[in-house]
Amino acid sequence: MVRQPWDAVRAPRLSPVPRLGMLTRFTDDRFAWLRLTLLGLSGVGYLVLRPHPEETYGAVDWVAAVGALALCPVAVRWPLAGSLGSSLAYLVGACFGQGDPVVPEVGSTWMLLELALRATQRHVVIGTAAVVVTHVVDIWPHLPGKFPNLVFDLLISAGLPLLVGSNIRASRRLARHAEHRATAEAQAARSDERAAIARELHDMVAHHVASMVLRVGVARHVLPATDPRVTEVFDDLHAGGTTALADLRRLVAVLRDPAADGSAYVPIEPDALPDALATTVDRARRAGLTVDATIDPAVTSLDAVRGLAVLRLTQEGLTNVAKHAGPSARATLTVRVNAGAVHWELMDDGGGAAVPTALASTNDGHGLVGMRERVEVLGGSLTAGATGTGWRLATVLPAAEDR
Template sequence: MSPPIARSRRGFWLRLVPTALAVCYLPLADQPGNPVDGWAWAFGLGAAALFAFGRRIPLTMVLCLAALLVVCDRIGTHADVVVILATFAALIDLALQRDRRWIAVGAIAAGVGLFANFVDVPLEPLQPPFFFVVTGVIASLLGAPILLGLHLKAARLATAQAQQRAIELEQRRESEKAMVRATERTAIARELHDIVVHHVASIVLRVGVARHLDPDADPETAAALDDVHATGTAALADLRRLVAVLRDPATIEEEAHAPLLDPADLPDLLHQAVARSRNAGLSLDARVDPTVARLDAVRGLALLRVVQEGLTNVLKHAGPRASATVTVEATADGAVRIHIADDGPAAAQRPPQGGHGLLGLRERIDLLGGRFDAGPAASGWRVQAVLPAAVTPAPLAAGSA
């Protein structure tokens, strides 16, 4: 239950206090010589109902209760205690919701009602000392609920101002964070475009020139050059899309990689990665579950990067003549298991790794709540990863706040 709803329900029960007083007090006030008649019940429950449902009309409520005080005094019922309590509570509402002018009007009306109820007028002229004493008592009685209402009003205003300042501060912080992120993304995009994209474009151009200058090259060399050209062209297209995403302010609060992968294309992208490794001379047995096309973009990209980095490491460290297996399967609970193994030289015979590929994969999988493991196997090297099932938010229960 949210705090506003809790406060609303708590306020509703507090408005039933005069009703509870009427129900409890009037039977106790019933005496043999001075019975509680129907007028007492009508005025008592009427005043309680007026306070319970008159929150939106505080001035009208105070005026009606003041009139009830006069009527109760003229008729002589036992309901005056309930009406007086409801009047004091109504003055708190009036001080909370209205300005000083209407508070003064309500206080005067309530004062007249209390004066008529406390003093039998105009049976005899009031002596000045008695008049001032009664007036002071009534003013004190009326001042207490009004001051309480003004205090609650000031407290609410201070709380609202504090909340507004907190919201503005949080918005300012988010704006500053967005500005910093935008600056960083722009700097990264600039470096990618000016350095990485330039070099990759140069590689693609030079490979294309080499292929054109040697049209009679043996089939293996021609296939290798074609594969390098195709891979470089695809990398260049991805880099340009990434630069465009990094420079787009609309994607600052989104994952930068979301537009770079359509999950429906994931099986084909995995098969392309496998095909490139085979073209490089790697003997590769690959099994890819086609249901991975139903993955979301974030998990799909993580899966693709694990397979790409794993095969790159096989080519780098096990050699193009090694044998390897790639298995990508979806489990019944929606998770995805990835297993890449090769029969290359033992880990101790492999050169030390100076890159951050495996570290980046581990961080990517950890962010998704999965498991990642890479290390030597009985023969060669293995990479294992588990992508967890997507978390679906639980629906709110009916009637919950």
């Protein structure tokens, strides 16, 4: 199984938390107080400025307008109460007032939008019914002549807020689903990589335990007659080692994915690491990449765990350079050992193509989870990002005694 850690870095990905624009922030439930405050202020401004001064406002008109404005703070916590109250204020102003009840009408429309944004479906239906009833009652004496006016009023006062509110709620729901899916994918990637690391570590432990058991078994037969107590110790060591080896193999069998290629988890001996790295580089070159590799001969001093990590990082890194930068890309691989710590770096020129700005700022995709897990298990840290037209991936694996 080949894990490809740069997939999300190089390719567009679905963001777990979508970027919120100004409009989306404004329609968030937390800003209901701001929306309703602006609604109230706009109503006060309309009453103060009176764009139609020739229009007479009687006591009923003022009561309806002020009542609608007074419902703004109420609707912050109880949107259904605010919607029903605004519809009632509009009905009173329309039926008994002398002027055009603009403030209550706009208020009832906006309150219905608040319902569509924040309330349950049942409350939305109730609020919509109230708006429809008030408009029908208002225009009823003029029917059927003004039926087109009624349809237009309902489209604006009920249809528009419902459409906008439903669309925003659907967007929120999709964003939540995307976030949950992204979280699940990240957890799955983390779990898969931890399982892979566990399989590799246990394979290496099993390998060394098997060697110990073999040596103890040989010692029991080739050594001359010894003290029976020493023979008993050898027997105990052999029996205990055999049992431990069997347990480890059972554990590895449980951890290993039957569908995966078992060869991907075979541990590598330190002496074989330079040849394995050279083979990986040669394979990348045969695929068309130009690879400049500088590999410190001291990698033979690494323990099996860090040696395997270096090999996996190199394999996966070069695979993704070929995949994303293209066969014309040039890659530079540097592996050096300094004071027991491994410094590993892989850079490419991107094949000469510019790195898109949107991708250059992305360094936390799901594909990097596996590489980060592998490095962090060994006490290191992974850095990845754009460098000009290409990409750079680097890590430092500390010495075993520093972990």
